[in-house]
Amino acid sequence: MDPEAVMRAWDEVAATYARRRDPDGSDAALIDDLLAALPAEPLVLDVGCGDGARTLANLPGDAVGLDVSRAGLILARERVPGSRLVHGEMSSLPIQTDGVDGVTAYHAVFHVPRENHPTVYRELARVLRPGGRLLMTLPGGRYETVRRGWMGGEMFFSTPGRETTLRQLRDAGFRVDRTVTADDPLGSGTEFVFAAREE
Numbered sequence: 587m588d589p590e591a592v593m594r595a596w597d598e599v600a601a602t603y604a605r606r607r608d609p610d611g612s613d614a615a616l617i618d619d620l621l622a623a624l625p626a627e628p629l630v631l632d633v634g635c636g637d638g639a640r641t642l643a644n645l646p647g648d649a650v651g652l653d654v655s656r657a658g659l660i661l662a663r664e665r666v667p668g669s670r671l672v673h674g675e676m677s678s679l680p681i682q683t684d685g686v687d688g689v690t691a692y693h694a695v696f697h698v699p700r701e702n703h704p705t706v707y708r709e710l711a712r713v714l715r716p717g718g719r720l721l722m723t724l725p726g727g728r729y730e731t732v733r734r735g736w737m738g739g740e741m742f743f744s745t746p747g748r749e750t751t752l753r754q755l756r757d758a759g760f761r762v763d764r765t766v767t768a769d770d771p772l773g774s775g776t777e778f779v780f781a782a783r784e785e
Contacts, residue, residue, distance in 0.1 A: 613692065613768040616778055617644045620688055620721040623780075628687035631713060633676050634694025635669075637661035641690045642669055650686070652679070654697075677705045681713040689714060691722040693776075700730060700744040703751070707758035716785040720755075724748060724765055724779040752779070759784050 621628065628646060635642045635651030636658040642651045643666050652672045653659050659671045674680045676691070677698060689710050698706055710720060728747035734740045745751065752762055760781040767777050 613776065613778065614640050614644050616721060616766065616768055617641060617690065619780070620690065620719055621646075623719050623782075624687045629685070630688040630690065631679075631681060631686045633679075633689060633691040633710070634697070635659075635662055635671070638666040638669065641692050642666045645669075645690070650681070652676070652681075677702050677709060679709045679713050683712050684715045685713050686718065687715055688719045688721070691720070693723050695722065696725050696743050696745045698744065699742075700746045703746065704754050704758065707754050707760070711759040711783050714783040716783060718783045720760060720779075720781045720783070722779050722781070724751060724777040726777060748777070755779070755781055 621630075624630070630645045630649045632638075632642045632645060632649055632651045635653050636655070638651055638661070642649055642662060647668045648670065650670045650672060651659070651662050651666070652674050653662070654673070654675050656673060659673060662669065662671055672680055676694065691710070695703060695706055710722075714720065725745035726748050728745060728750075730744040732740055732742050746754075755762055761784055763780045763782060765777050765779045767775050769775060
């Protein structure tokens with residue numbers, strides 16, 4: 587599925603997704619661990635920010651939220667009015683090189699075809715300053731599918747699997763520090779990875 591199709595799919599389901607999430611999932615608390623590893627007053631990029639409730643709202647006030655869905659960004663503007671919002675696609679980030687201290691990417695990369703994941707990880711490494719930190723969902727399975735009926739619409743999901751993802755992160759210039767499982771926005775356990783851009 588191309589980025590335009592993913593954008594249209596997210597535009598259709600953005601409001602439904604925002605309404606249906608569990609507001610108390612433990613995955614948002616992982617952001618505290620990320621921020622503790624960053625310098626004072628860090629600049630953080632939230633890739634795939636959606637309506638901003640899970641990640642962007644828990645980041646410093648000047649964080650940058652990026653999403654392919656304009657509908658998601660409209661919701662984020664209402665929920666996190668002080669943030670800086672950017673419409674863009676994660677395999678070609680409209681962010682300057684070495685521009686941010688941290689990146690969050692919750693439930694985001696697996697909406698890109700898996701053959702393009704290495705490009706996404708190189709882009710995440712490019713925009714991070716040396717030693718910058720990444721907190722990202724780590725998909726466990728290996729699949730590529732369109733889920734019809736998902737949130738009342740249809741959505742593309744694609745991942746090469748856990749071990750391949752970890753290898754691709756290392757190949758892109760990341761040091762993988764640790765993984766942790768937490769409750770995701772829909773109430774199920776999801777693995778996350780903490781990584782740092784090699785200096």
